[in-house]
Amino acid sequence: MERNYELAEKIKEDNYKVFALLSKYLNHSPDFITKEEIEEIVQGGVSYEYAFMVILAAAFGLDIVDIDEDKDLFNNYFKKMIHKLDASEYANNPYYKNINIPTIKIGKSELKYERYKPFEGFVCNDIIQTKAGRQIPQIGFFESEFMFPAILENNRIWMTITPNEIETMKEAVDQAFGHVLTFGLGLGYYAYMISEKDEVNSITVVDTNGDVIDLFKKYIVPQFKNAGKIKIIKADAFEYARTQMPKGKYDFVFTDLWHDVSDGKDMYLKMKTYESLSPKTVFSYWIEKSILCYL
Template identity: 65%
Template sequence: MKPNDKIAVDNQKIFALLSNYLNNAPDYVEKDEIEELVKYGVPYKQAVAMILAAAFGLDIADDQVDREFYNRYFPKIFFQLDTAEYAENSYYQNIKMPSVKIGKSELKYEKYKPFEGFVCNDIVRTLDGRQYPQIGFFTEEFAYPAILENGRIWMTVTPNEVETMKDAIKKAYGKVLAYGLGLGYYAYMVSEKDEVDSITIVEKNRDIIQLFQTYLLPQFRQANKVRIIEADAFEYAKQVMPAEEYDFVFTDLWHDVSDGIGMYEEMKQYERLCPKTEFSYWIEKSILCYL
């Protein structure tokens, strides 16, 4: 097997293992089991990795192939996050979520359990083609705001959103356009910047807009900078965006990579209509790993 083929097989294997874990049993790791290992000097990050390796059927003690696979991937995948660090984020500090419903949409707080795993940043890809998903966990309970559609989590502001939007927030300036409203995290963070004159948000879900305008936007310190347009993002990109001459455009229309690739590729086509505009896309690094 050629080196590149071996890397592709390894990538497929780690993604399959982690997908099964995150989709079916993200709270598999028990606190008591972790603490037992920690008593013997094993760091939390390593303890989580070892427990999951065993759950995945890897024999890292006696099987050399499994041990090499573990050493190659697991230390670069799992991360202990600090609740205090995210508590200092200005959105978490200043925007409070009531528990309300409008139509099929419900605004509320959800929680990560201690040691529950979740995607916490873009996939890291090395020059040789290895791909490392980034999986975080907290050692204590962590509450985060969410919008549920028909009882299922659809939009959130979790550490993943915080980390993966940092670059697009940092680069935003002047007249900004955002496709996708969510819980208004991007709109809030961008509106706080002196370099940003205005932020226009295109969102087609009327219930989401109503929730935002009624309960969240009034909490924005720079609400005067924010404009909401109820429209289809792709129609707006084709028919309206070029004439508006935006300085910076951020697109966040998808839930994850699996439903984002097609929309990403379609939206990229409209960049040519605005040659002076800078474009940015949510989780673009992860999407490009699949293209």
């Protein structure tokens, strides 16, 4: 029993260590790994992913050859954490293929394309939690430059459509049916994807940002083949959930109000309290699996 407790505590320490190292890397130098470094290691017969892992581990100060603890951390996390992504797979995404994003600015909001540099690391999917309790972030990279749509607020990236959004919304897209309510507009990726589904009759989008709504209405929604399904309401999401959601008789509700886990925990918990007001409705939340790892 004591050994199990010690193992559980060690796994918690490992989780914390990996998250701390990745946080520093992603926030301060996600593009420090270069093509030249990768290709030099790949010449030894290993994959691009393994080369990326080795460079990242070294940058974190890990000795994966002589120190057993570092070697275990590498094997338990890095090998399940790093992914070389296929740009062509995302280029064939319906939104990327059919929606053209202009460069335009309204108020404090700016619509434009941003980019990942070759071998720049970024979060690409929800955290994986193993049976043993290990929480493994999912980090992706592309071999070449990758462009993606974004909305900036005061020159800070606020909303994007990256592989992370695409992957973490797949389940909510697949599940949507009937009359759908979604909290959070962004660039309309979720609204677009479900508007293409025959099983979805109507989509009500609630967002509080007037500039973003104006950008969407003027430049993006006219490109939607099934734009007639979509209704946009400028309102506070939580007030709408409390007072209007029960009246709407929605079949499916998807909430995407947060930038990441750090600002999402409290909003997630608050929105969960309104589920009881609509007992027949199916609820889904963006990056819920990752949020639950922090609760």
